[in-house]
Amino acid sequence: MGRGRYCARQLTALVRKFLDDRTFLPVNPYGDWNQSMLIDEDLSLDINLYLQEIGKDVSAKKVVSFLAREEVKQKHGITKAISERTARRYLNALGYRFRTAKKGQYADGHEREDVVYYRDHTFLPQWKALEARMENWSKENEKEHGPRPDGKTVISWFNDECIFYANDRTPRGWYHKDSPAKPYTKGEGVSLMIGEFVSAKFGWLQSPDGKQSARIIMKPGKNRDGYMTADDIVNQANRAMDILTEWYPEYEHIFIYDNAPTHLKRPDGSLSARRMPKNIPKEGHNWGVEVTKRDNTGNLVHLPDGTTAKEKIKMGNACFADGTPQALYFPEGHPRASVFKGMAYILEECGLVKESKLRAECKNFKCAPPAIDCCCRRVLYNQPDFTHIPTILENACNTRGFRLIYLPKFHCELNFIEQCWGYAKRIYRLNPPSSKEEVLEKYALAALDSISLAQMRRFSNRSQKFMDAYVKGLNGRQAAWAARKYKGHRVLPDSLMDDLEKAKIT
Known part of the structure; x- marks a missing residue:
């Protein structure tokens, strides 16, 4: 019959039973096979809607739990639960495949x-x-x-x-089915x-x-x-x-x-309101921009432990509204000569007296948009001379x-x-x-x-x-x-x- 040994053994067993008992006849199972619940179009539609709702988090367990809900069982006349294996077959029949997600055009952060x-x-x-x-x-x-x-x-x-x-x-490549595994280089x-x-x-x-x-x-x-x-x-x-x-x-x-x-x-010492203190530093202290230290030839200076040495330099001048320079440190002859003025003093010099009374900065400098005058740092941050600094x-x-x-x-x-x-x-x-x-x-x-x-x-x-x-x-x-x-x-x-x-x- 062109069939295998298993089929031959089954036929032999059936013949022997019939010879022993002439009332024994094999039953044709045609018409008694189980049918998939997915033939119910309403159920298939409900499963599809559920899978669309959960988005990327699709799994066979989710399908099993969905079909085990009382309202779903009553609506579609379901009397018993299905296994995860059956759920995987359902997902495959509905067009889902277990594979790596396809990558489209990178679009993360575009609309920030x-x-x-x-x-x-x-x-x-x-x-x-x-x-x-x-x-x-x-x-x-x-x-x-x-x-x-x-x-x-x-x-x-x-x-x-x-x-x-x-x-x-x-x-990926073409390899013979019997080719052995080869050692590979890690990393x-x-x-x-x-x-x-x-x-x-x-x-x-x-x-x-x-x-x-x-x-x-x-x-x-x-x-x-x-x-x-x-x-x-x-x-x-x-x-x-x-x-x-x-x-x-x-x-x-x-x-x-x-x-x-x-x-x-930006060049070392460029204007930036990010680290400025609000008030004038205490006696014996000053504020400056921390930069990498270099020698006379422009090479980096390293400490004995191998790390790069740092030093503090003065920040460059700002500008008033009329374009004249505004020094951020007190001039010679002032009792606090060469000491940083602080954000409040700088704002007062610009005529922004009301803004100089604000707090130094909002928490972690995360000001609630669209506020531009919520803190001293934000006010300075939006000044033209602080925003248009060439790199x-x-x-x-x-x-x-x-x-x-x-x-x-x-x-x-x-x-x-x-x-x-x-x-x-x-x-x-x-x-x-x-x-x-x-x-x-x-x-x-x-x-x-x-x-x-x-x-x-x-x-x-x-x-x-x-x-x-x-x-x-x-x-x-x-x-x-x-x-x-x-x-x-x-x-x-x-x-x-x-x-x-x-x-x-x-």
Whole structure:
């Protein structure tokens, strides 16, 4: 019959029983099999609604407990409980799968109040003022732009850093079913950090002959090259400006950085109300800004135990409303010469006598929005001379006639170099594993060089759609949806708002 031995044994047993007792006949179980409760459409609908209510916390136990509720049993005529195994089959039949959740567009923190304010009132106006003079590229690698105003063509250079690890290899591949398990190296292995500039016009920032480059290559770690500092960032920017000044003077170049602390570092002694005391320090005491101590050559000074030495310096001057300098320390000839004045005294000098009577700060400086005059620290914090303080990087760029723009926090989708990193890492993971540092550097640089200019322009096209979505006033989630739906268009259509309304995205 083409069946197995088990079937043959069962047939033999049935025949023997029939020979012993002619009244014995096997019963055909057809029609007596159990049916799944999910054939009841009302029950399936109720289970689906329940699973939607609990959101991400779906489990077989939750389904078991739901079907064990008295009101559910009475409504659907359920007489006995189901097992977790049955519940898992129900979940599978309803379209659920036990797997790792799919990752969509990163959107954490996009709608934080301070982030939205900076994006709408600082970043987007700066970008829109320059966008008309930028060259845009379609998905097919064709140049696109509308009416272009007079002036130099603007080239936007996006900056970022990426770390490659020696043991970072793809975990999936084709293996024979009988292949044995192989020992593997624990941990990520040695690392290599690469810092780059990229533009859709030229690709990686380098001279036409490739001999000069703004690329930074370092081995991060406490006992290796250390970590990226603000000085390293400024040195890289200066190298980039040297190349652009020499080889591409016919363009106007804009540097675009993210909101990393090393990019936002201000000069030592810059104005800040965060740590100021409210009153004049007691006799024999003074207040200053604690900074890292350096010797005459600019190198860090270390203590015998290996830690970095610290010292206190005076904070720089503020400004009155008319632009004249306001010293924060009492002048020579004053009984408390060179002593910090305190926030209350500084506010009184500015004519803010009522505000000087406020408390020093709200608890943990978490003032209830939209209050701007709830405490002395908040009042000073919002003064123009305290808010518009250029960073070290801005000073370096402005001195040489280059402009710098900071991306809004959390908005990595606006920086298409992130997609270049992802593409490079995919290529890098295809290489055979090696723990040698020179091999790691060779593979990483080869992966970066494998990205074509056409591919970079496609990445830029995707980021441009996100930029266009934010210009239209969409939030982070809506922008991700719009950029995905209109992936074939460089500019999002004006009918986008109607489409969002139809899709009920709020």
